[in-house]
Amino acid sequence: MAEPTRHRVVIIGGGFGGLFAAKLLKRVPVDVTLVDRTNHHLFQPLLYQVATGILSEGQVAPPLREVLRRHENVRVELGNVTAIDIDEQIVHATRPFGELAIPYDSLIVAAGGNGTYFGHDEFSQFAPGMKTIDDALELRGRIFGAFEMAEVEQDEDARRAWLTFAVIGGGPTGVEIAGQIAELSGRPLKKNFRAIDPKSARVLLFDGGEQILTSFGDRLSGKAAHELERLGIELHLKSRVTDVTPDTVVVSGPDGESRVACHTKVWAAGVAASPLGRMLAEATGAEVDRSGRVAVLADCTLPGHPEIFVVGDLMALDELPGVAEVAMQSGIHAARTIKRRLGGDTEAKPFKYRDLGSMATVARFRAIVSFKGIRVAGFLGWLMWAFVHLTFLTGFKNRFFAVFQWVLAFIGRARNERTFTLQQVTARVVAKAAGIRPNEGDLTPEQ
Amino acid sequence: MAEPTRHRVVIIGGGFGGLFAAKLLKRVPVDVTLVDRTNHHLFQPLLYQVATGILSEGQVAPPLREVLRRHENVRVELGNVTAIDIDEQIVHATRPFGELAIPYDSLIVAAGGNGTYFGHDEFSQFAPGMKTIDDALELRGRIFGAFEMAEVEQDEDARRAWLTFAVIGGGPTGVEIAGQIAELSGRPLKKNFRAIDPKSARVLLFDGGEQILTSFGDRLSGKAAHELERLGIELHLKSRVTDVTPDTVVVSGPDGESRVACHTKVWAAGVAASPLGRMLAEATGAEVDRSGRVAVLADCTLPGHPEIFVVGDLMALDELPGVAEVAMQSGIHAARTIKRRLGGDTEAKPFKYRDLGSMATVARFRAIVSFKGIRVAGFLGWLMWAFVHLTFLTGFKNRFFAVFQWVLAFIGRARNERTFTLQQVTARVVAKAAGIRPNEGDLTPEQ
Numbered sequence: 001m002a003e004p005t006r007h008r009v010v011i012i013g014g015g016f017g018g019l020f021a022a023k024l025l026k027r028v029p030v031d032v033t034l035v036d037r038t039n040h041h042l043f044q045p046l047l048y049q050v051a052t053g054i055l056s057e058g059q060v061a062p063p064l065r066e067v068l069r070r071h072e073n074v075r076v077e078l079g080n081v082t083a084i085d086i087d088e089q090i091v092h093a094t095r096p097f098g099e100l101a102i103p104y105d106s107l108i109v110a111a112g113g114n115g116t117y118f119g120h121d122e123f124s125q126f127a128p129g130m131k132t133i134d135d136a137l138e139l140r141g142r143i144f145g146a147f148e149m150a151e152v153e154q155d156e157d158a159r160r161a162w163l164t165f166a167v168i169g170g171g172p173t174g175v176e177i178a179g180q181i182a183e184l185s186g187r188p189l190k191k192n193f194r195a196i197d198p199k200s201a202r203v204l205l206f207d208g209g210e211q212i213l214t215s216f217g218d219r220l221s222g223k224a225a226h227e228l229e230r231l232g233i234e235l236h237l238k239s240r241v242t243d244v245t246p247d248t249v250v251v252s253g254p255d256g257e258s259r260v261a262c263h264t265k266v267w268a269a270g271v272a273a274s275p276l277g278r279m280l281a282e283a284t285g286a287e288v289d290r291s292g293r294v295a296v297l298a299d300c301t302l303p304g305h306p307e308i309f310v311v312g313d314l315m316a317l318d319e320l321p322g323v324a325e326v327a328m329q330s331g332i333h334a335a336r337t338i339k340r341r342l343g344g345d346t347e348a349k350p351f352k353y354r355d356l357g358s359m360a361t362v363a364r365f366r367a368i369v370s371f372k373g374i375r376v377a378g379f380l381g382w383l384m385w386a387f388v389h390l391t392f393l394t395g396f397k398n399r400f401f402a403v404f405q406w407v408l409a410f411i412g413r414a415r416n417e418r419t420f421t422l423q424q425v426t427a428r429v430v431a432k433a434a435g436i437r438p439n440e441g442d443l444t445p446e447q
Numbered sequence: 448m449a450e451p452t453r454h455r456v457v458i459i460g461g462g463f464g465g466l467f468a469a470k471l472l473k474r475v476p477v478d479v480t481l482v483d484r485t486n487h488h489l490f491q492p493l494l495y496q497v498a499t500g501i502l503s504e505g506q507v508a509p510p511l512r513e514v515l516r517r518h519e520n521v522r523v524e525l526g527n528v529t530a531i532d533i534d535e536q537i538v539h540a541t542r543p544f545g546e547l548a549i550p551y552d553s554l555i556v557a558a559g560g561n562g563t564y565f566g567h568d569e570f571s572q573f574a575p576g577m578k579t580i581d582d583a584l585e586l587r588g589r590i591f592g593a594f595e596m597a598e599v600e601q602d603e604d605a606r607r608a609w610l611t612f613a614v615i616g617g618g619p620t621g622v623e624i625a626g627q628i629a630e631l632s633g634r635p636l637k638k639n640f641r642a643i644d645p646k647s648a649r650v651l652l653f654d655g656g657e658q659i660l661t662s663f664g665d666r667l668s669g670k671a672a673h674e675l676e677r678l679g680i681e682l683h684l685k686s687r688v689t690d691v692t693p694d695t696v697v698v699s700g701p702d703g704e705s706r707v708a709c710h711t712k713v714w715a716a717g718v719a720a721s722p723l724g725r726m727l728a729e730a731t732g733a734e735v736d737r738s739g740r741v742a743v744l745a746d747c748t749l750p751g752h753p754e755i756f757v758v759g760d761l762m763a764l765d766e767l768p769g770v771a772e773v774a775m776q777s778g779i780h781a782a783r784t785i786k787r788r789l790g791g792d793t794e795a796k797p798f799k800y801r802d803l804g805s806m807a808t809v810a811r812f813r814a815i816v817s818f819k820g821i822r823v824a825g826f827l828g829w830l831m832w833a834f835v836h837l838t839f840l841t842g843f844k845n846r847f848f849a850v851f852q853w854v855l856a857f858i859g860r861a862r863n864e865r866t867f868t869l870q871q872v873t874a875r876v877v878a879k880a881a882g883i884r885p886n887e888g889d890l891t892p893e894q
Binding site for chain 2: 040061069072098152191193194417418
């Protein structure tokens with residue numbers, strides 16, 4: 001291999017931070033390598049729509065290669081970063097056929113975070129999170145499968161447990177999925193069943209705090225709570241989930257401990273930063289906060305390492321929230337800084353977050369929006385939500401279909417993506433009874 | 448339970464035959480129970496589009512409950528039929544919470560067929576079939592995953608094996624999927640990769656016969672073969688696949704035995720009738736043909752059992768082909784007969800198949816159509832194919848999107864459904880290297 005002649009930028013992570021950094025570098029004379037563990041970007045704010053049958057996985061998870069195909073200076077590498085050698089300036093990763101060592105001149109770490117069960121990883125099999133496409137498809141199978149199971153279950157208590165859905169965590173993800181499960185049990189499943197009335201489904205939302213959607217402030221939080229209750233969702237605040245089993249959740253709340261019979265659980269609480277955060281902190285002496293995010297300087301670089309940027313959910317700066325917009329803007333800031341330096345401007349410019357507001361859909365036509373002190377709830381909020389998501393999806397070809405499908409799903413009763421397969425858990429249970437086996441073959445000999 | 452006062456119709460299978468029978472009985476004063484092993488109908492003729500990233504699973508597999516929601520006299524039961532008691536007139540099935548015994552006055556058996564490996568079931572893990580949504584998603588993961596693997600593979604021979612795709616079987620399914628894999632490697636993946644040129648992918652189509660698409664006649668078969676070769680597909684006729692391993696296919700052809708290094712295989716050869724066929728034949732003395740289909744009387748009933756209809760792929764009658772159109776029409780015929788009898792008209796009317804022609808897409812804008820002696824190939828054939836599929840999908844809400852997506856996929860280069868998940872095999876291999884584990888939890892305690 002010839003000596004590289006161009007500045008080498010390595011980006012770890014193809015989420016909002018990494019993707020937007022790569023995009024900005026399009027016409028900059030650098031060679032970019034973007035490493036991710038999956039081959040797709042993930043439009044995470046809409047993952048709950050995949051879980052509840054509105055969108056297909058392709059609509060929220062376009063392949064990174066496809067999104068970046070016109071970026072000829074970008075190479076997408078499938079790999080799991082295991083170490084960063086900050087002295088030699090090399091990123092080490094594993095991938096299917098061996099190891100990968102990618103040298104860099106500038107490094108943008110946009111590895112984000114994962115869900116966390118606060119030390120109770122054993123909960124995960126009974127209460128999947130909402131972080132990956134697999135999570136969403138798994139939940140789709142469990143949610144729609146629960147109605148199937150309730151339809152065939154003869155015992156009344158057991159049936160009730162299938163028609164009880166628990167969502168743990170009252171942030172935007174928890175509120176949105178709880179709202180959609182409640183919506184689902186109304187119009188979309190109308191007349192679908194004979195033995196059960198899907199409308200009798202209970203949706204419970206648990207949060208340890210004093211209110212839901214804390215970041216939106218008291219007024220919007222109250223409005224959202226009101227909308228959820230109007231939808232029939234049972235809101236349990238100051239309630240911590242202390243145990244999860246196949247068919248129960250145990251909750252410790254203001255009135256003591258209670259046990260709820262319930263098969264379908266969604267874990268929407270807690271985010272832990274990627275372990276790369278601590279790894280970097282140890283190597284550079286940077287600080288990490290309680291959730292493992294790395295404290296960066298005002299320009300998103302690590303102290304003493306102007307060549308290393310940490311952006312998005314992995315970055316701790318000015319108490320910025322872990323939202324897509326912060327990730328995008330900080331990714332862009334890092335890429336712009338690299339571009340400026342190559343042009344000879346080495347002054348460190350601080351990252352300034354332009355708050356474009358935050359929003360959450362609560363129900364059909366109901367969203368809450370917080371934007372520069374303006375706080376909107378209800379239908380107007382929903383219109384703003386729809387408009388922003390439409391704009392957000394720019395750059396993905398599926399925008400058109402996705403938007404159409406939301407509109408149909410919200411105006412009409414359509415849920416076009418209800419199919420679950422043997423690959424999902426509920427279906428495996430059904431399949432076991434039906435004597436069907438999924439293909440369990442392995443593609444390659446053991447490696 | 449009170450004594451039923453209405454005539455009870457049980458339909459086994461929610462494919463084209465069973466679904467159309469249930470639909471016809473909408474305003475007939477009967478109680479219908481439709482039993483299927485999955486909760487969805489499957490628009491099987493478009494399954495190859497799911498495997499090659501054009502359509503989502505929801506677009507070809509709508510829930511039976513949803514399709515039949517306005518049919519208030521129809522109850523959809525998830526269950527695996529294990530026995531039919533023709534004396535007591537009861538269908539026995541297993542389902543998640545126990546056994547199901549469904550008494551009938553009339554029975555429509557529309558259980559269809561499965562793929563067969565001609566006694567080599569061990570091939571299935573390396574060469575999935577094209578019969579179920581799981582098959583299609585598994586193949587999607589393998590097909591798109593193969594390009595990912597080729598991109599990271601350093602060894603030139605091994606890379607070639609990842610870029611070699613073998614399709615076994617030269618019927619419509621085999622031809623359509625071979626055509627789409629070849630198309631895929633052209634425009635849709637253009638500029639997506641850096642280390643490989645997807646266009647260098649080889650697609651091999653093996654068939655044991657003298658020509659592909661035999662049922663279309665010599666001229667169209669020749670035209671189709673010509674189109675496939677124009678697409679770069681290597682056609683191997685009179686070639687039987689004698690062994691399949693993780694990374695090879697062994698073929699016995701006119702020039703002896705050869706071994707092709709190849710990771711991704713699609714099994715599109717052979718259909719075996721549901722075992723219910725033989726079960727019925729044994730109980731009633733009816734004949735079964737070589738592939739296990741049950742010989743019926745001219746009115747689709749079993750000899751001596753006018754209350755039992757066998758329709759669709761499980762029915763052997765007048766050498767009718769195993770296509771969707773025969774299944775639909777025979778299902779409708781059975782339902783009409785039941786309706787007539789209830790009206791007092793007990794005359795046995797023979798089933799008359801109205802041949803609406805058969806068609807197969809070969810490539811972008813290229814299809815062959817055979818209709819009452821008229822044989823059309825090329826672009827005109829494709830327009831006819833698109834028109835008929837548009838009409839076919841009537842009754843499924845997804846029609847609009849599905850059609851739009853084909854048009855986009857064929858005119859443009861869009862493949863919007865390329866996402867694969869940890870649930871698919873290729874991704875599991877990738878995931879293993881990346882240190883990610885899919886959620887392997889079971890939803891319920893062992894039953």
